[in-house]
Amino acid sequence: MGDDKFEYHSLPIPTYEEATAHASSSRDNLGDGSDAERQGLLARETSHYQPPTVESVRGSLDDLASSVSGSSRGSVEELRRELDQMDVDDSATSSSTRSRLRQRFFSKRFPTLTRTLSAIHRPLKRYLPSLPRFNFRINLGDLRAQIKDQGCLILLRVFALMLVVTLVYVFFIGDIFNLNNRMIMGQTYSSSSVENFIQGNINETNIAETLKHITSFPHIAGTEGSFYLAEWVEQAFHRAGFDEVEREEFQVYLNYPLADGRKVAIIDPPHLAWEAKLEENHEETLVFHGHSKSGNVTGPLVYANFGSREDFQLLADRGISLNGTIALVRYYGTEGDRALKIKAAELAGAAGCIIYSDPAQDGFVQGPAYPKGRYMPADGVQRGGVSLMSQVVGDVLTPGWASTPQENHRLSPEESPGLVQIPSLPISWSDALPLLQALEGHGSKVPKEWVGGVPNIKSWWTGDQDSPTVQLMNLQDEVDRMPIYNVHGTIIGLEERDKKIIVGNHRDSWCLGSVDPGSGTAVFLEVVRAFGELLTYGWRPLRTIEFVSWDAEEYNLVGSTEHVEKEIERLRATAYAYLNVDVGVSGPEFRASGSPVFERTLMQILGRLSDPTANKTLKDLWKEKGTKLEPLGAGSDYVAFQDIAGTSSIDFGFEGEPYPYHSCYESYDWMEKFGDPGFQYHKLLAQFWGLLLLDLSENPMLPFDMQAYARYVTGWVKDLEEFAKSHKAEVNLEAMYNAAAELESNSLKFESWKQAWHDTVWGSGGYESNVMALQRVNHNMRMAKFDTSLLDLEPGGGIPNRTQFRHVIFGPELWSGYDASVFPAIRDTINTGNWTLAQYWIDRVANVIHTASDTLLT
Numbered sequence: 001m002g003d004d005k006f007e008y009h010s011l012p013i014p015t016y017e018e019a020t021a022h023a024s025s026s027r028d029n030l031g032d033g034s035d036a037e038r039q040g041l042l043a044r045e046t047s048h049y050q051p052p053t054v055e056s057v058r059g060s061l062d063d064l065a066s067s068v069s070g071s072s073r074g075s076v077e078e079l080r081r082e083l084d085q086m087d088v089d090d091s092a093t094s095s096s097t098r099s100r101l102r103q104r105f106f107s108k109r110f111p112t113l114t115r116t117l118s119a120i121h122r123p124l125k126r127y128l129p130s131l132p133r134f135n136f137r138i139n140l141g142d143l144r145a146q147i148k149d150q151g152c153l154i155l156l157r158v159f160a161l162m163l164v165v166t167l168v169y170v171f172f173i174g175d176i177f178n179l180n181n182r183m184i185m186g187q188t189y190s191s192s193s194v195e196n197f198i199q200g201n202i203n204e205t206n207i208a209e210t211l212k213h214i215t216s217f218p219h220i221a222g223t224e225g226s227f228y229l230a231e232w233v234e235q236a237f238h239r240a241g242f243d244e245v246e247r248e249e250f251q252v253y254l255n256y257p258l259a260d261g262r263k264v265a266i267i268d269p270p271h272l273a274w275e276a277k278l279e280e281n282h283e284e285t286l287v288f289h290g291h292s293k294s295g296n297v298t299g300p301l302v303y304a305n306f307g308s309r310e311d312f313q314l315l316a317d318r319g320i321s322l323n324g325t326i327a328l329v330r331y332y333g334t335e336g337d338r339a340l341k342i343k344a345a346e347l348a349g350a351a352g353c354i355i356y357s358d359p360a361q362d363g364f365v366q367g368p369a370y371p372k373g374r375y376m377p378a379d380g381v382q383r384g385g386v387s388l389m390s391q392v393v394g395d396v397l398t399p400g401w402a403s404t405p406q407e408n409h410r411l412s413p414e415e416s417p418g419l420v421q422i423p424s425l426p427i428s429w430s431d432a433l434p435l436l437q438a439l440e441g442h443g444s445k446v447p448k449e450w451v452g453g454v455p456n457i458k459s460w461w462t463g464d465q466d467s468p469t470v471q472l473m474n475l476q477d478e479v480d481r482m483p484i485y486n487v488h489g490t491i492i493g494l495e496e497r498d499k500k501i502i503v504g505n506h507r508d509s510w511c512l513g514s515v516d517p518g519s520g521t522a523v524f525l526e527v528v529r530a531f532g533e534l535l536t537y538g539w540r541p542l543r544t545i546e547f548v549s550w551d552a553e554e555y556n557l558v559g560s561t562e563h564v565e566k567e568i569e570r571l572r573a574t575a576y577a578y579l580n581v582d583v584g585v586s587g588p589e590f591r592a593s594g595s596p597v598f599e600r601t602l603m604q605i606l607g608r609l610s611d612p613t614a615n616k617t618l619k620d621l622w623k624e625k626g627t628k629l630e631p632l633g634a635g636s637d638y639v640a641f642q643d644i645a646g647t648s649s650i651d652f653g654f655e656g657e658p659y660p661y662h663s664c665y666e667s668y669d670w671m672e673k674f675g676d677p678g679f680q681y682h683k684l685l686a687q688f689w690g691l692l693l694l695d696l697s698e699n700p701m702l703p704f705d706m707q708a709y710a711r712y713v714t715g716w717v718k719d720l721e722e723f724a725k726s727h728k729a730e731v732n733l734e735a736m737y738n739a740a741a742e743l744e745s746n747s748l749k750f751e752s753w754k755q756a757w758h759d760t761v762w763g764s765g766g767y768e769s770n771v772m773a774l775q776r777v778n779h780n781m782r783m784a785k786f787d788t789s790l791l792d793l794e795p796g797g798g799i800p801n802r803t804q805f806r807h808v809i810f811g812p813e814l815w816s817g818y819d820a821s822v823f824p825a826i827r828d829t830i831n832t833g834n835w836t837l838a839q840y841w842i843d844r845v846a847n848v849i850h851t852a853s854d855t856l857l858t
Contacts, residue, residue, distance in 0.1 A: 189539055191698060198690040199608075201530045204679040207686065208672070211514060211522040211679075214507070215668040218285045221508040221552035221559075222254045222482040229507050230485040233549040236525050237489030240532025242547070244490040250403045250562040251481035252395040253413065254555060257288035261475030264354060264425060264435075267298065268469040272438050276431040280379050284664040285511045287426060289338070290555045291387035291396065294476040295423035297351040299324045300467040303439055303460070304348075305450040306333030307341030307355070309815065312348040320443055320462055323349035326470045328435055328463075330358040330452055331382055337817025339386040342420045352472040353424040356432035357382050360453030362658035363429060370665050374656075374674035378430040380663040383510040387556040390812035391802060392418030393639055394561030397480070400804050402566035405483075413478070418556065423474040429454050435470070436460065442467040484551040486559045491531065493544040493697065496777065499784070500544040501696045502578045502647070503527070503689075504560065504637050506553030511664040514671040517553070519584030520653065523686045524549070530690055541697035543576065550637050553582070560637035564645050571645040572791075576784040577696050578641040578649040581689065585671075585681045587656010590618050590688075593630035593820060594650030595642065595787055595810075596712040598692075600705035602629060602650075605691045612680040618688075631716075632810050635818035643805045646788035648704070652688070654681045700768075701754060701776060704783040706747040706856065713809070713849065714740040716822045723827060730835045735846035743853040750856040753779060782856055789852035792844070799825045800841070808845045 214232075219225030230247065237245045264276040278287050302322060305311040307329030315322065327345040335341050338355055345353040359365045362376045369377045376382075387396050395403040396418035397410045413419055436457050443462035451460050493499070505524040506517050528547055552558035564571060577598075588611070592602060606619035614621060621627075632642055638649040659675065660666045676682055695703050717736045724731055757776060761768045768776070791806040792798055798806040805811040811824040814831070821827065826845055829838040 191694075194534065194539060194698065195691060195694055197534065198530055198694060199687050201533060202526060202683050202686045202690065204683040206529065207522045207526050207682045208679045210525050211518050211671065211682075212668050214521055215512040215514045215518050215671075218511050218664075219507065219509055219513070220256075220285060220511075221484055221555055222256075222479070226508045226551060227485065230487050230549065230551065233487045233507065233525070234489075236528055237487065237547065240489065240528050241535045242489040242532070243492045244488070246488045246490075248486040248488060248563060249405060249483055250395070250486075250559065251405050251407075251483055252403045252552060252555075252558050252562065253291075253397045253478070253480055254482040254484075254552065255288075255291060255294070255476040255478045257286040258475050258477055259286060261473065261477075262286070262288065262425060263471060263473040264427060264431065265471045266301075266434065266438055266468050267471050272468050274434050274438075276427055276434075277379070278381075278425070278427065278431065280381055280428070280664050282664050282667075285383075287381045287383060288474070288476070289383065289424050289426060290385035290510075291419060292425070292474055292476060293420055293423045294474060294478060295352070296471070296473040296475065297326070297423060298469055298471045299326045299351045300463065300465050301326050301328055301435060301439060301470045302350075302443070302463040302467060303328045303436065303446065303450075304345065304462075305446070306330060306335050307344055307353070308333070308335035309344050309347075310334065311450075312344055314447075315462060316348070318444055318462070320464050321349065325350050325463075325465070325467075326472050327353045328432070329353065329355055330361065330432075331355055332358075332361040335817070336819060337389070338384050338426075339388050339420060340390070340815060340817050342386055342422065342424045343388060346420055346422045350422060352422050352474075354427060354432075354435070354470075354472060355382075355424065356427045357429055358432075358452040358454060359429055362661065363453065365453035366658060370660055370670055370674070374659055374670070376658070376660045376663065377665060379428045380660050380665050381426050381428045383426055383662045385555045386420055386424060387418045388420065389418075389556060389634055389639075390814055390817060392416065392804065393557045393634075393644075394565060394804075395558055396556060398562075398565075400565065402562045403481075404562075404566060410480070423472055425472060425474050433457070438468045439463040484559055486551055486563055487549040489528065489547040491535065491541060491545045493541050495542040495700075496780070497544055499574055499576050499780075500546050501541075501576055501693060502546045502548060502641070503693060504548045504550055504578060505581050505584075506550040506559065506637055508551055508554050510554055510662045512667050514666050514668050515586045515659055515675060516583045516662065516666065517581075518668075519586070519671065519675070519682060520581040521549070521584075523584045523682055523689065524581060526682075526686045527690050527693070530686070531693075541694075542700065543697045545693065545697050553637055557637055557639055561640040561644070564640035568645055571641070571647060572788050575641070575645060575647040576702065576780075578638060578647045579689065579692060579696075580636055580638040580641075580649060580651040581653055581685070582636040582651065583653050583655070584685050585654045585676045586659050587654060587675070588613065588681055589655050590622065590652070591627070591630075591655050592650060592652040593632050594638075594652075595632070595648040596629065596709040597648050597704035597706065597783065597786070598650045599629050599708040601692065601695050601703040605688055605695065608691065609684055609687055612678075612684065618684075631712075631820040631822050633818050633820040634812035634816070639812075642787070643807045643811045646791040646807060648784070648787040650692075652685075654685060701757065702780040702783050704786075706783060706786065707744070707751055709786070710740070710744040710747040713743055716809070720823055720826060724830055724838075727830050727833075729830045729838060731830070731839050731842055733842060735843050736849075739846040739849040739853065742850060746853045746856045750782070785855065786852060789855045790848060792848050797844075800828060800837075808848045 214229060217225050219229050234245060234247060262278060264278065266272045266274045280287070302315065302320065302325045304315060304327050307327065311334070312322065322345070327348070327350040329341050329345070331338065335344065341355060342353045357363065357376050357380060359376070363369055363378070364375060366375050367373050369375045370380070371377075392399040396416040397403070397413070398407065399411075399416070399418060401407065401409065433454055433456065436454055439461040440459060441461065443464035446460045446462055503524070505520045507521050509517060512518070524547070531545070548563070550559040553560065590606070603619055606622055607617050609618050610616065611618060611621055632638055632649060632651065636651055638651050641647040642649040660670065717733065717740045720736065721733050724733065757772065757779070761772060787807070790808055792808050793806060797803065799811055802814075805824070808825065809822050811821065813821045813824045814828050816824070823845060825841045826838060829841050832838075
């Protein structure tokens with residue numbers, strides 16, 4: 001809950017009754033076609049994997065017992081009693097068989113192959129016609145009366161026992177199992193039927209209603225709105241019938257604005273006196289920067305373009321000192337990370353930093369502004385976190401360990417390397433206008449590349465030490481241990497139940513958040529609902545699925561990082577993949593970034609889905625535009641999974657032109673009118689997400705593409721060589737090329753076993769032996785472990801001076817911000833100009849890749 005000093009009065013938080021009135025039941029959305037869908041889902045098909053299963057022989061005879069009709073015995077119960085008596089008579093014989101079965105199929109050494117006989121009745125029915133034909137429909141009562149010889153009765157019982165033992169041998173002792181069908185709770189499922197169900201059961205109306213509800217009030221991390229949504233998501237998991245639902249608490253450092261503690265004003269000369277409005281006309285939450293420095297400073301105003309280090313260097317080259325100044329910079333451009341803009345100003349000597357939204361990047365220069373169009377209006381303000389995400393992720397006071405309620409080891413804000421040390425505030429371009437006008441005649445005229453789109457400015461000047469004096473006040477309510485809550489919902493898998501596919505989306509936002517993250521959250525909850533419907537039919541995945549709603553992502557990826565730090569060893573051992581959606585839909589262009597292992601399954605699913613307006617598949621559009629799977633950056637909840645835990649991760653969504661990002665104009669009305677009218681791209685995203693999740697959790701062979709990974713690494717080494725040449729670095733990349741070549745060779749050999757498994761199993765009609773099943777599970781583990789093996793866990797490993805990030809391929813460069821980067825340790829040391837240190841890291845990274853490559857074959 002928020003601190004008492006931080007209250008939002010503009011929009012009351014809805015009651016639970018009001019909230020649940022918007023929430024569609026997970027059981028009420030099948031519509032008129034539910035019966036047809038269920039018949040299609042449960043249709044007996046022959047293309048889907050059925051994991052080997054074993055259970056008691058008695059349960060396997062239910063269908064046989066039900067087939068004994070017309071018996072003078074008069075009931076199935078009488079037949080059961082007869083079988084019970086038979087068990088007693090032959091206990092010595094059967095006990096040894098059962099003992100062997102337990103030892104073989106319930107061995108603790110192979111927990112993922114534990115089996116039951118719950119579905120044996122279907123195989124029995126399939127094979128009975130090929131067995132010797134015996135008439136089981138005889139009148140057993142008459143037979144008993146006629147057979148007086150006790151020896152004949154014993155022979156009959158022995159024959160029945162031999163028949164059962166033979167069937168058990170055929171299906172289980174013989175190590176043969178059919179992968180074509182998977183039977184659960186008496187139902188047969190095929191992969192195509194389950195995929196069709198998920199794809200056809202996504203409802204865009206549900207998504208729209210969910211988004212309308214969650215954007216009806218602000219939900220900043222740590223406030224009442226975010227806590228309410230945590231409980232609402234938790235209820236959705238329960239409605240979906242998930243096996244486990246858990247709320248996870250951490251206590252972290254957050255800050256909030258004081259209504260009378262913020263000010264931007266020209267205070268000298270008197271004739272230019274002016275004060276910024278700060279708030280938007282559509283006020284829902286106060287304007288501020290998360291994790292900003294609290295302070296009240298004054299100084300001459302200087303304009304520094306996009307606030308990159310190069311921009312500040314240009315000012316220095318012109319003899320303009322930044323010492324004690326208030327730097328005015330604009331969003332986007334050559335430095336995309338707002339925190340690094342402030343850090344660059346701090347390093348240049350500025351006392352404070354103001355960041356404004358220029359219409360050249362996201363306003364009327366681009367097109368009609370909201371409410372007439374999709375772009376940022378004149379009073380729109382982009383809020384956002386300004387902690388140094390490339391230095392520290394998660395709670396900035398506990399870098400590297402989890403902020404659990406019991407944890408008392410914490411840094412002070414002054415000690416944290418993740419916090420900037422000068423105050424800052426965001427403003428609109430309408431507030432920036434008087435500041436830019438006041439600079440005329442001070443300093444020098446700016447380069448034409450520095451000219452923005454703010455109107456009514458005669459000429460753009462840099463400002464200098466003689467510029468008008470500006471006051472920047474940013475007094476913050478800082479909370480050292482604010483409770484935040486992640487919500488987990490789990491579906492337990494059947495075969496590899498201790499291995500999991502994790503699905504994540506954060507729910508906190510700076511205001512209403514219809515795009516970031518509301519579009520992703522609405523799609524996330526629709527996927528939850530659809531998988532809940534599957535569970536009602538008895539379906540279960542082969543691998544465990546864990547859905548997670550993260551808190552406090554906007555501050556510094558806090559909720560996800562704290563979870564990873566708490567569960568780091570378990571995740572490295574059991575997490576197979578992490579699927580992340582943050583901004584779900586802001587336009588019609590599909591994008592994806594992630595570990596290269598996802599490339600094959602990504603392309604297969606894109607080929608299955610069609611764009612609602614282009615009349616082409618997403619795969620066709622992807623290829624026409626020359627799009628490719630990009631490497632991961634550092635801007636969302638995948639960071640801790642990929643870079644710290646080594647879990648293969650992917651992030652995806654639909655993007656478009658700029659929008660009123662992180663402002664209160666990012667509303668449901670904006671989405672309905674300009675973002676995705678009709679919510680067709682939301683629906684398409686949910687279908688993609690669901691199909692990807694099915695492929696990763698249901699495919700008996702984990703659909704990772706190791707050869708694609710090897711090709712990407714080779715390409716990235718070539719890019720690294722170009723980077724080194726551009727910096728005139730005196731380094732030798734031979735070790736990196738050798739490691740990449742070895743990875744290509746080993747991945748080819750590794751993938752050959754997958755083809756051999758496919759030819760052997762599917763070539764024999766889908767039958768898999770125990771030995772082959774065990775090898776398959778081991779093969780899956782090797783694939784899933786590959787990204788984990790690319791972690792440098794030795795002392796001093798990871799990125800120099802930022803060892804929270806351990807992956808040698810992915811991770812943020814010191815000054816790359818949110819942008820994607822590969823081999824960050826090498827690039828950072830090349831940037832320093834220390835060629836000896838750079839060569840050390842080249843050799844070290846190459847050695848990690850070499851070791852990881854070996855794990856594929858050993």
